[in-house]
Amino acid sequence: MIEAIDLRRTYRTTTGVIRRKPLEVEAVRGISFAVEQGELFGLLGPNGAGKTTTIKMLITLLLPSSGEARVLGHDVVADAREVRKRIGYVFGGDRGLYERLSALDNLRYFAELYGVSGKAQRIRIDEVLELVGLKGREQERVEGYSRGMRQRLHIARGILHDPEVVFLDEPTIGVDPVGARELRRTIADLIAGGKTVLLTTHYMFEADALCDRIAVIAKGKIVGAGTPEALKAGVAEGRVTEIEVFGVGEAAVERLRALSGVTAVAVEDRDQKQLLVVQTTADRELTAPLLAELDGVEIGRVSSREPTLEDAYVALVGSE
Amino acid sequence: MTNLKMVSTSAFFLLTSTVQPVVFATVAFYMYRTGDRAGTLLYAALGAGMMGVWSTTLFGSGGMIQWQRWQGTLELGVGSPPGMALIYLPFSLANAFTGMYALAATLVWGRLVFGVPLDFVHPWLFALALPATVISLGLMGLVLASTFILYRYANAMANLLEYPVWIASGLVFSTSLLPGWTRPISWILPPYWGVLALRHAALGGGVWVPLAMVVVLGIGSVAIATFTFRIFEHLARDRATLSLT
Numbered sequence: 340m341i342e343a344i345d346l347r348r349t350y351r352t353t354t355g356v357i358r359r360k361p362l363e364v365e366a367v368r369g370i371s372f373a374v375e376q377g378e379l380f381g382l383l384g385p386n387g388a389g390k391t392t393t394i395k396m397l398i399t400l401l402l403p404s405s406g407e408a409r410v411l412g413h414d415v416v417a418d419a420r421e422v423r424k425r426i427g428y429v430f431g432g433d434r435g436l437y438e439r440l441s442a443l444d445n446l447r448y449f450a451e452l453y454g455v456s457g458k459a460q461r462i463r464i465d466e467v468l469e470l471v472g473l474k475g476r477e478q479e480r481v482e483g484y485s486r487g488m489r490q491r492l493h494i495a496r497g498i499l500h501d502p503e504v505v506f507l508d509e510p511t512i513g514v515d516p517v518g519a520r521e522l523r524r525t526i527a528d529l530i531a532g533g534k535t536v537l538l539t540t541h542y543m544f545e546a547d548a549l550c551d552r553i554a555v556i557a558k559g560k561i562v563g564a565g566t567p568e569a570l571k572a573g574v575a576e577g578r579v580t581e582i583e584v585f586g587v588g589e590a591a592v593e594r595l596r597a598l599s600g601v602t603a604v605a606v607e608d609r610d611q612k613q614l615l616v617v618q619t620t621a622d623r624e625l626t627a628p629l630l631a632e633l634d635g636v637e638i639g640r641v642s643s644r645e646p647t648l649e650d651a652y653v654a655l656v657g658s659e
Numbered sequence: 660m661t662n663l664k665m666v667s668t669s670a671f672f673l674l675t676s677t678v679q680p681v682v683f684a685t686v687a688f689y690m691y692r693t694g695d696r697a698g699t700l701l702y703a704a705l706g707a708g709m710m711g712v713w714s715t716t717l718f719g720s721g722g723m724i725q726w727q728r729w730q731g732t733l734e735l736g737v738g739s740p741p742g743m744a745l746i747y748l749p750f751s752l753a754n755a756f757t758g759m760y761a762l763a764a765t766l767v768w769g770r771l772v773f774g775v776p777l778d779f780v781h782p783w784l785f786a787l788a789l790p791a792t793v794i795s796l797g798l799m800g801l802v803l804a805s806t807f808i809l810y811r812y813a814n815a816m817a818n819l820l821e822y823p824v825w826i827a828s829g830l831v832f833s834t835s836l837l838p839g840w841t842r843p844i845s846w847i848l849p850p851y852w853g854v855l856a857l858r859h860a861a862l863g864g865g866v867w868v869p870l871a872m873v874v875v876l877g878i879g880s881v882a883i884a885t886f887t888f889r890i891f892e893h894l895a896r897d898r899a900t901l902s903l904t
Contacts, residue, residue, distance in 0.1 A: 400734050
């Protein structure tokens with residue numbers, strides 16, 4: 340349904356004010372993957388990894404610098420119009436709606452753009468409003484909507500013309516936990532309804548809960564791919580030690596990374612303290628050496644747990 | 660209809676469209692009433708009204724793309740199946756509809772405040788020339804809108820185009836006062852032929868030739884816009900200028 344072959348995209352810009360120097364930024368550096376019919380495929384990666392650039396090339400909003408991509412057998416460059424007719428897409432965030440119009444007028448406008456008119460338009464708008472839980476609120480202006488409601492309206496707009504393939508670019512970004520859970524339910528409903536979905540996200544639990552397969556993307560390259568279980572299995576052999584510290588320096592973190600048996604170290608800031616998430620090989624008990632390397636640093640709670648998808652992600656992204 | 664709703668829900672745009680023509684008209688009436696020639700005030704009123712139509716079209720076209728880029732709907736339009744010209748044609752016509760108000764407001768203001776006689780020599784031809792002119796200007800706005808797809812800061816260009824087109828089209832004073840080399844520029848501008856058609860219909864003179872030119876330039880604008888939208892959309896996809904970031 341979706342196929343990317345060695346897809347690359349370079350942005351050209353300039354630096355300097357008087358003497359402008361050309362600058363090239365390689366956002367996507369040779370990405371290849373394929374998504375099967377009815378599959379929910381996740382592109383997982385940190386901010387700036389190239390997820391949105393990849394999705395924008397697939398939905399025909401950006402031209403690839405090189406490589407090929409096809410959606411439902413149509414080339415995204417040569418047959419852009421054919422691709423556009425058959426896909427729906429949703430961007431995360433507040434933007435992308437006509438604020439001063441009602442939700443109903445927004446949906447009517449986009450329905451016209453996609454050739455859904457007359458009686459079919461009324462029926463379809465009712466269906467999508469019901470699906471995203473906005474029935475009864477459709478007469479209100481979008482400017483009064485909460486972020487969660489806007490996001491649900493984005494999804495309604497994206498599937499209005501009943502596309503076979505739906506692209507969702509970080510659909511739950513900035514949405515509160517309850518709203519995000521409702522959105523994830525809506526996305527699961529899309530798959531249950533037979534759609535093929537490509538989802539980008541940097542939320543591990545979201546990818547874990549929704550995706551059939553995941554490609555982890557970092558610095559414009561795919562660094563790991565497979566089912567969530569397979570990715571977790573990649574680090575399942577190891578152990579994860581979490582150490583609460585207060586004011587740890589970069590030098591101490593580097594000493595931990597250099598320790599034999601340590602495969603990855605991530606630092607999460609939590610108000611006054613930090614949480615060190617240390618992944619180690621399973622064959623050695625490293626708690627004592629780890630604490631020894633943190634000599635002089637105030638230490639709080641220390642615990643050990645099973646690896647999660649997040650650990651797999653950190654290991655993959657951290658190795659880049 | 661939805662396009663007209665989008666245009667008409669902008670309070671700033673509506674305020675500009677309603678107040679600006681009346682200001683132009685007031686200035687023009689004070690300038691021209693010092694002369695004592697018959698029909699001068701109506702001549703000035705039509706020019707001032709057309710200044711308002713052109714400003715509405717120009718800023719409506721530029722603003723429509725910029726506004727869509729800001730609110731993130733430009734990419735949604737580009738990513739939908741119809742061609743860009745087809746998507747933005749209703750927006751341009753909605754702008755033109757607002758522009759029609761500018762001319763009407765100027766004439767009513769002139770009649771009520773300055774006592775301008777609205778005795779048209781060819782009232783039916785005037786009724787025909789008015790929508791034709793306004794629509795033709797709207798279609799010219801479509802060509803301008805296509806360039807705004809490519810450039811993020813094309814609004815600056817819109818500011819540059821306001822006064823020169825007023826002057827080159829003879830909206831403020833007759834183009835016979837301009838150097839000869841500017842004449843071809845006037846000939847390719849729909850406002851030039853539009854105001855000529857309206858003035859001839861109101862004050863006497865040949866209406867059909869300027870009216871035909873208005874129609875020809877309007878159709879030409881659609882053809883050019885279809886081509887330029889295709890080219891500029893491709894370039895915008897290459898240069899990644901459809902979104903703000």
